[in-house]
Amino acid sequence: MFLAWNEMKNNKLRFSLIVGVLTLVSYLVFFLSGLANGLENLNKEAVVKWDADGIILTEESDINLPQSSMNPDEYDGNGASEYATLGQFNAIATSGEQKSPVAIFGISEDEFIMPDVTEGRAFKYTGEVVADDSLREEGFQIGDELKLSSVDETLTISGFTEDARFNASPVLYGSFETLQKVRFGDSAENRDYKVNGFVVRTGNLDEIEVADSLQVVPTQTFIEGMPGYSEQSLTLSFMIYFLFIISAVILAIFLYVLTIQKISIFGVMKAQGVSSGYLAKSVVAQTFLLALAGTIIGFVLTIATGYFLPAAVPVAFNYMDMLIYGAVLVFVSVLGALFSIQTIVKIDPLEAIGG
Amino acid sequence: MALLQLINVNKVFKSGQTEIEALKTTSFAAEGGELIAIIGPSGSGKSTFLTIAGGLQSPSNGEVLINGQDITHLKEKQRASIRLQEIGFVLQSSNLVPFLNVQQQLQLLDKVKKNNMEAEKLKELYDSLGIADLMGSFPSDLSGGQRQRVAIAKALYTNPSIILADEPTASLDSDRAFEVMEMLKKAATNNGKTVIVVTHDTRLIQYCDKVYKITDGQLKQEVSNAMESSSFSNH
Numbered sequence: 072m073f074l075a076w077n078e079m080k081n082n083k084l085r086f087s088l089i090v091g092v093l094t095l096v097s098y099l100v101f102f103l104s105g106l107a108n109g110l111e112n113l114n115k116e117a118v119v120k121w122d123a124d125g126i127i128l129t130e131e132s133d134i135n136l137p138q139s140s141m142n143p144d145e146y147d148g149n150g151a152s153e154y155a156t157l158g159q160f161n162a163i164a165t166s167g168e169q170k171s172p173v174a175i176f177g178i179s180e181d182e183f184i185m186p187d188v189t190e191g192r193a194f195k196y197t198g199e200v201v202a203d204d205s206l207r208e209e210g211f212q213i214g215d216e217l218k219l220s221s222v223d224e225t226l227t228i229s230g231f232t233e234d235a236r237f238n239a240s241p242v243l244y245g246s247f248e249t250l251q252k253v254r255f256g257d258s259a260e261n262r263d264y265k266v267n268g269f270v271v272r273t274g275n276l277d278e279i280e281v282a283d284s285l286q287v288v289p290t291q292t293f294i295e296g297m298p299g300y301s302e303q304s305l306t307l308s309f310m311i312y313f314l315f316i317i318s319a320v321i322l323a324i325f326l327y328v329l330t331i332q333k334i335s336i337f338g339v340m341k342a343q344g345v346s347s348g349y350l351a352k353s354v355v356a357q358t359f360l361l362a363l364a365g366t367i368i369g370f371v372l373t374i375a376t377g378y379f380l381p382a383a384v385p386v387a388f389n390y391m392d393m394l395i396y397g398a399v400l401v402f403v404s405v406l407g408a409l410f411s412i413q414t415i416v417k418i419d420p421l422e423a424i425g426g
Numbered sequence: 427m428a429l430l431q432l433i434n435v436n437k438v439f440k441s442g443q444t445e446i447e448a449l450k451t452t453s454f455a456a457e458g459g460e461l462i463a464i465i466g467p468s469g470s471g472k473s474t475f476l477t478i479a480g481g482l483q484s485p486s487n488g489e490v491l492i493n494g495q496d497i498t499h500l501k502e503k504q505r506a507s508i509r510l511q512e513i514g515f516v517l518q519s520s521n522l523v524p525f526l527n528v529q530q531q532l533q534l535l536d537k538v539k540k541n542n543m544e545a546e547k548l549k550e551l552y553d554s555l556g557i558a559d560l561m562g563s564f565p566s567d568l569s570g571g572q573r574q575r576v577a578i579a580k581a582l583y584t585n586p587s588i589i590l591a592d593e594p595t596a597s598l599d600s601d602r603a604f605e606v607m608e609m610l611k612k613a614a615t616n617n618g619k620t621v622i623v624v625t626h627d628t629r630l631i632q633y634c635d636k637v638y639k640i641t642d643g644q645l646k647q648e649v650s651n652a653m654e655s656s657s658f659s660n661h
Contacts, residue, residue: 073530073537074523081525081564339521342482343580344510345538346503421482 074350075357086361089325093365094372096318097400100311101373104392107307109385114303115294117174117203117237121155121184125276125289127269134288134296137161139267141285150279151271155182158250159267161240163220169210173217174237175200175226177250177266184270186244191230197248199229203241207231208382217243222256238297311396315403318362323407326358330411337415338423351412355405362404366397428455428491429587429620430479435488437474448474451488452645454638458587458618461611463631465624465648466640472624473592475640479622480513480590481505493587510539514581516591516610521577522565528576529561532583543583555579555609570597574606582613589613589621595630607633 079086112119127146132139136159148154158177163170178184180193186201191213194200202211206228211217217226226243235242247266251259271287273279279287288296295301330337337350370393380386437449449471456462466472477483478490481497482505489498492512497505515521522531536542543551552558555575565573574594581589591610595603607623611633614621623630631637637648 074526074534077530078525336523339517340523340534341506342480342509342517343515343521343535344506344508344513345534346506349538421477 072353072356074353075360079357079360085329089322089361090365090368092321092325093318093362093400093404094368096314096321097366097369097397098372100314100318100396100400101369101388101393102376102386103307103311103314104396105373105377105386105388106384107304107311108389108392109387110303110307111300112234112387113236113239113385114297114300115237117176117235117242118290118294120186120235121270121290123155123184123270123272123290125271125273125279125287126157126293127271127279127281127285127287128267128293130284130286134286134293135298136267136293140265141267143264143266145285146269146281150275151273153183153272155179155184155270156247156266157184157268157270158247158265159237160250160254162222162253164206164217164226164243165220166211166215166217169215171206171209171211172240173202173206173243174240175243175245175250175253176237177247178244179247183272186232186235188230189233191228194229194245194249197246197252198224198226200226200243200245200249201230201232202228202243203235204231204233205236205382206241219253222253224252224256226253315399318400319403319407321407322358322362322404323410326354326408326411327414330354330414334414334418335423338418338420341418342420342423347416347418350415354411354415355408358405358408359401362401366400370397429458429493430454430456430622431489431491432479432485433489433491435478435485435490437471437478437483438486448643449478449485449645450643453488454479454645456588456620456622456636458620459614460635461614461621461623461633463623463625463634463637464640464645465626465628465631465637467626470640471643471645472640474643475645476590476592476622476624479588480515481509510584512587514584514586514589516574516577516581516589516594518593518596521580522573524565527562527564528557528568528579531576531580535580535584539584541585543585548583551579551582554612571599571602571606574598574602575609578606578609587619589619591621591623593625593627594623595625595627600629603627603630604633 128134128139129141143156155178160175162173162175164173188201189204211228213228213230215228217228226245247264251262251264255262271279276287276289281287340350341347377386377388432452432454434451434453435449436447436451439446439448464472464475478485481492484498489496492508497508523534526534555578557572557575557579560568560572568576574597589610595606598606607630610621610623613619639646639648
C-alpha cells in the first residue's frame with residue numbers, strides 16, 4: 072500500500088487519467104442499471120404493487136393479460152389465502168390537449184389489489200377512476216374528464232396513486248361496472264361480466280387447483296412474459312456485462328503499460344531483495360484504489376445526473392443493484408491487474424541492473 | 427570466518443553452439459572489515475562476479491557461501507530473502523525509486539524487512555553522508571553525487587554484512603568519488619562489514635585493503651605498486 076499510494080501521489084496526472092476512464096465506465100454501468108431498472112418498473116410496477124404470488128390466466132392466453140378472458144366464477148379461491156378478480160382493458164385517454172395510453176383495471180374496492188390513494192379519493196361511482204401519478208406529471212388533474220379512444224364513454228379522475236404502470240401505460244383503477252362500460256359502451260348492460268385473471272396470494276402456488284382451461288402463473292413468470300420485457304432487460308444486462316469486461320481490459324492495459332515502464336525500478340527493488348509478492352500486492356492495492364475511486368466518483372455523478380433528468384427518461388436507481396455492480400466493477404478491475412503480476416514475477420533483477 | 431566465500435566458481439553462458447566462460451574457475455574469500463576492489467575493463471567479467479557474489483545469479487559450478495550459508499542451490503525466492511538480510515547493493519545507475527522521496531526510500535525498506543538501523547545510528551549515517559537536509563527531496567531533484575550518497579545510505583540501512591558496489595563513483599567528480607570511497611571504507615572498518623567495489627577507476631585503489639584484477643574472466647589478486655603505496659600510507 073505504501074508503494075502504491077506514494078506512486079499515485081507523485082504521478083497524479085497519470086493516475087487521474089485512469090480514474091477518469093474508470094469513472095466514465097462506472098458512470099455508464101450505473102446509468103444503464105438505472106435505465107434497466109426504470110424500464111422494468113415501467114412494465115411491472117402495477118404488478119409488483121399487488122404483492123401477489125401468482126395470477127390465474129386462461130391456457131390459451133399465452134400469459135398475456137389482455138388475451139385472457141374468463142367468467143368471474145371460474146375460480147373459487149381454493150388453495151389461496153387471498154384472491155382478487157381483475158379485469159383489464161387498454162385504451163388511449165384524452166383530456167383537452169393531454170393524451171396518454173392507459174391500462175384500465177377493473178377491480179373491487181375491497182380487494183387487496185386496491186391501490187392506496189395518495190391524493191384525492193377512491194373511485195365511488197361508475198366512471199370514476201384512481202390514476203397513476205405519472206399522469207399527473209403529464210398534466211392531468213383530479214376532476215379531469217378523460218375521453219377514451221374506442222368508446223363513447225368518459226372517465227373522471229377521482230384520485231391518484233403511486234407507482235402504478237402496467238406495460239409502460241399508466242393504470243386507471245375503477246370498478247367492474249366502470250370497466251364494463253368502457254368495454255362495451257351502450258351495450259354493457261346486455262353483456263356478461265368477464266374478468267381477465269385472478270390475482271392470488273398463497274403460501275404454495277401448487278396447491279391451487281384450476282380447471283384445465285386455466286393456468287396458474289407465478290408473478291415473476293407473468294412479468295417476464297410481458298411483451299418486450301425480457302428482450303429489454305436482457306439487452307441492457309448484456310451491455311452492463313460487456314462494460315465489466317471492458318473495464319477489466321482497460322485497466323489491464325493501463326497497468327500493463329505502467330508495469331512495463333517500471334520494469335527497471337522493480338528489477339532494482341528485486342535485486343535488493345524486495346519480494347515479487349510485495350510488488351504484486353502493491354500493484355493490486357493500486358488497482359483496488361483506482362477502481363474504488365473511479366466507481367465512487369461514477370456513483371456520485373450518476374446520482375447527481377438523476378436529479379436533473381426529465382421525468383420522461385425512465386431511470387430508477389436501485390441502490391442494492393448499484394452496490395453489487397460497483398463491487399463487481401472493482402473486482403474485475405483487480406482481475407485485470409493479475410495480468411501485470413505475471414510480468415512482475417518474470418522480471419529478472421539481473422537484467423534490470425544491467426548485469 | 428569469511429563473510430563471503432566463493433569456492434571453485436565459474437560461469438558459462440551458452441550462445442547458440444558456442445560457450446562463453448564469462449568467469450573462469452576461481453576461489454575468493456572476503457573477511458569482515460575489508461574493503462576490496464575488483465578492477466578490470468568492461469566485458470572482463472566483473473559484473474558477472476559481482477552478481478554471483480550477490481546472489482543475483484547462480485554459478486555454473488562451485489559454491490557461494492554468504493555468512494557461512496551456502497546459497498548456490500537456493501531458489502530465487504530464498505536468495506531474494508538472503509539479499510535483503512545480508513547484502514547491500516550500491517549500483518552504477520542509482521537504485522532509487524523515482525516516486526519516493528529520500529525518507530520514503532528508507533521507509534520502503536522498513537516495510538519489507540525488520541531490524542533495520544536504529545534511529546540514532548541512522549541520524550549519524552545521514553550526517554556523515556550529508557543527506558540529512560535532503561529527506562523530502564525526490565531523486566529527480568538530487569545531483570548525481572547526492573543520489574549516490576542516498577543509495578549508499580539505502581545499502582547500509584538494512585545492516586547488511588556485505589556491501590557490493592558496482593561502479594559507485596561512475597557519475598562523480600574526483601572529490602565526490604573520494605568522499606564516497608571514504609564512506610565505504612568507514613563502513614568496513616567501523617562496522618566490520620565486507621565491502622566489495624567493482625570499478626575500472628584505478629584512483630580508488632588507494633582506499634582498498636585488497637585489489638583483484640579480472641581479465642577475460644580470470645580473477646587474480648594484484649600486488650601492484652598502488653597496493654603497496656596504499657599499504658605504506660597506512661603505516
